[in-house]
Amino acid sequence: MKKVIMGNHALSYGAMLGRAQVISAYPITPQTQVVELLSEMCADKTLDAKFIKVESEHSAMAACLGASLAGARTFTATSSQGLTLMHELLHWASGGRLPVVMGNINRAMAPGWSIWSDQNDSLSQRDTGWIQFYCCSNQEVLDTVIQAFKVSEKLLIPSMVVLDAFSLSHTYEVVDVPEQEKVDAYLPPFKPQIKITPDEPHAFGGLTSPEHYFELRYKLQKDMEKAPALIEETGKEYEKMFGRYLGLVDEYCCDDADIILITSGTVGSTARVAAEELRQEGIRAGNLRIKAFRPFPFETVRNIVKGAEKIAVVDRNISYGHHGMFYEEVKSALYGHNDSLPVFGFIAGLGGRDITPSTFKEITNYALKKKKPEEEIIWIGVKR
Amino acid sequence: MKKEKKMKLSLPEEELMNSGHLACQGCGATLAMRYVLKALGQKVALCIPACCWSVIDGPFPYSSLDVPIFHCAFETAAVSASGVKAGLEMVGDTETTVVAWAGDGGTFDIGIQALSGVAERNDDIIYVCYDNEAYMNTGIQRSSATPYGAWTTTTPVKHFKDRPKKDMEAIMAAHRIPYIATASIGYPEDLFRKTKKAKEIKGTRFLHIYAPCPTGWKSRPEDTIKLARMVVQNATFPLYEIEWGEKYTLNIKLKEKKPIADYLKIQGRFRHLTEKEIASMQEEVDKKWQRLLSLVNSK
DSSP states (O other), X not given: OEEEEEHHHHHHHHHHHTTOSEEEEOOOTTTHHHHHHHHHHHHTTSSOOEEEEOSSHHHHHHHHHHHHHTTOOEEEEEEHXXXXXXXXXXXXXXXXXXXXXXXXXXXXXXXXOOOSOOSHHHHTTGGGSOEEEEOSSHHHHHHHHHHHHHXXXXXXXXXXXXXXTTTTTTOEEEEEOOOHHHHHHHSOOOOXXXXXXXXXXOEESOOOOTTTHHHHHHHHHHHHHTHHHHHHHHHHHHHXXXXXXXXXXXXXXXXXXXXXEEEOTTHHHXXXXXXXXXXXTTOOXXXXXXXXXXXXXXXXXXXXXXXXXXXXXXXXXXXXXXXXXXXHHHHHHHTTTSTTSOEEEEEEOGGGOOOOXXXXXXXXXXXXXOSSOOSSOEEXXXXX | OOOOXXXXXXXXXXXXXXXXXXXXXXXXXXHHXXXXXXXXXXXXXXXXXXXXXXXXXXXXXXXXXXXXXXXXXXXXXXXXXXXXXHHHHHTTOOOOEXXXXXXXXXXXXTTHHHHHHHHHHTOSOEEEEEEOSSBTTTTSBOOTTSXXXXXXTTXXXXXXXXXXXXXXXXXXXXXXXXXXXXXXXXXXXXXXXXXXXXXXXXXXXXXXXXOOOHHHHTOOGGGHHHHHHHHHHTXXXXXXXXXXXXXXXXXXXXXXXXOSHHHHHTOGGXXXXXHHHHHHHHHXXXXXXXXXXXXXXXX
16 A cells, blocks of 8 residues: 655554564654654554553663563664664674664764764664664665564564654655565564573573683674675565565666765665766766665675776765775775775765755766875865 | 471472572572572563672573573663563563562662663563672672662772662652562561562562672671671661552561661671761661651551
8 A cells, every 4th residue: 555654654664564562662853753653553553562661762772672582573763862872782682683673763963962864873883783774765664674574583683774864754755555464474473493481491691701702793793694695585575575676785877887976875866866967967977875784785886886987985974083984885895806996985964964966966076087086085065 | 206397498498599600608699589589480581680690690501590581781670671571471471470680789870760660661570679788790889779888999998988878669669669678688588478479469569688798798608697687677677568659568577676786897898987977877777767667657
C-alpha cells in the first residue's frame, strides 16, 4: 500500500513490519515522531510489542540489550546527543553479539546547540562494531530497517539505520508499505541459539582474561567481514520480493564518468541533480552514494571508480585533526590498487548548512581545475 | 536407646551457589547471594553490573551460580533487568523472576538514574543492593553509601567521610513502589522471609542488604556475622519494610538499643575517631532511629 509518510514514520513502519517485540526509547529532536508512532502502535496493538519508556537513551539501549539477550527482537531510535550518550552500550551490543536495530537521525553535536543535520554523531560511533546504513529516501529507510533485522540476526551484529535530520526525518514522501505477510516471509522470527534463561544457565559477558578476549574480538571482525556479501544477498532477495534492491552502494552514471562525486545520505540525490546538469554542460559527472559505512564496501567502491579520472568525496562530517571520514575510507580503499587516481576531500554542510546542486558544481569545477588535491581539506561554503 | 533428634533447619538446604567463587574471606556479599537464591529458587535471571559480584562469580567460562547471569554495564542494573523481563515475557516466559543485583556504588551513585526510572514505571523486577558501604571492587573508595566518619582510600583519616550515608530507603519510598525492605546477612531468616515475600509481589521490589566487607572495613573475617548483627542491634541499620511508600513495619524490635561505640571499635575504618566524634555519631543514630519509629507508628 502506498502512503505519504515522513522519514521518521518510515522507521516506525519498518519496526512494525519487522515485528519488533521490545522497543525502548527516549525522545530527542528530530527523532520524536519515530517513538510517538510506535507508542500508538503498541497502545492499539497494531504492533504486539512492549515499549519501555525509559528516562535516558543510555537506559533505552540497556533495556534493548537485556531484551535481546532474552531472545526478543528489539528496536530503538535516537539522534545526536542521545546516540553519543549510548556510546558505552553500543560497544556492549556488538561485544555481546546482540542484534539490536536502531534508527539514528543525523544531527550535529553541541555545543552550540544544533538540531540540524550532520554526521558527526553516528560517524563518531565508527569503531563500536555496528553495521551502519546511510539512507537517501523514506522508502529506503523503511526497507532497510526490515533488511537490517535480517542481516543483524544472522550475524549477531547490531545495525544502525541512519537518516538526515529534517531533509529526511521530517520530509514526507510516497512510500510503498509492504504487506505484513510478505515481510513475514522475508524475515523469519528471531531465534537465537543461546539466550538468558533459567532452563540453561549461562553467564554472559563476565570477566574475560587475555586468554579468551582476543578471540572474541577476532570472531566479531570475521563475522563483520561476512556482512558485505550478506547485505547484497539479502538485498537481492528483497528485490525479488518487493522490487527494490538494497545494496552496499547506489551508483548513478558512474560507468562513463570522468569525475565521480562520492556522497552519503540525502546529499546523494542533490549530487544527482548536479550531475545531470553538469552532463548537459558537457561534463561527464557521476554519483556514487555509499550506503554501508560499516562494513565499508572497499571492493565495490574500487570497482565502480576504476574508470574515473577524478574523485570528489563530499563529507558532512569531520574528524578533527584529520579529514572527512568518508574521504579517509575512499582513499584507504584505493591504496595499493589505484594510487594514481586523484581523490579530493571536501567538507560541506556542517550543522545543517545547505548543500545544493550549485555546491556540487563548485566542487566539480574545483576538482577539474586541479591536477591533484593541494589541500588536506577543501572547505566548501565556510565563511572565513 | 535415646531417639536421635535432628536439628530443625530454618533455611532450605538446597544451594544454587557453589564453591570455587572468588570472594575474600568473610565476605558478606556471598552470604547475601546464597540466602537470596535459596529463597528465590532456580527460576531466576540475574543482571549484575560492575561490582564485587562481577568478579566473585568467577571468570569466563566459569560461573559459581546455577542461575543465568547478564553481566551488564555499571549504571544499568535496574533497566537491564527491565529489558530482560520484557524480553522473556515476549518469548513466552512469564514465570522467571528477574533480579538486578548491584553493590552500593551501582545503586546509590552511578545506577540511581536507571533505578529511579524503573521504580517510577514500577517495572516488574526485584532490585537487590548488597551494601558494603564503599567501592570495594576497585579498592575501597568512598561511595554515597559510605557512613559518616569512615576511612576509605579517597576519604583518608585526615579528611574522613564528612557527610552522612544517603537515605536510599527514603528515596525509594518516594517512588511509591510496592515493596522495600532492609535486611542483614546477620539475620538470614529475616532476609529469607523478605525475599520470599518480594518474589510474590508484582512490580518493583527493592531489597537493601547489609553486607560487611572485612577487606574494606579492616575488620576480622570472623567478625562479619557479629558486625551484621550489631549494626541492627544498635539501630545503625534497622530492619524494616515499606509498602507502597507508606506503610512502615519494623521487623527487629530493640528492647535495648546498643551503643554504636562497640560496633565502631572492631572496624579499622573507624579507628581514628575521637570519643567526641563517636558521641556526635551516636546522636545522629538516635535521631534517625526516632524518625523511623515515628514513621512506623504513624499508620
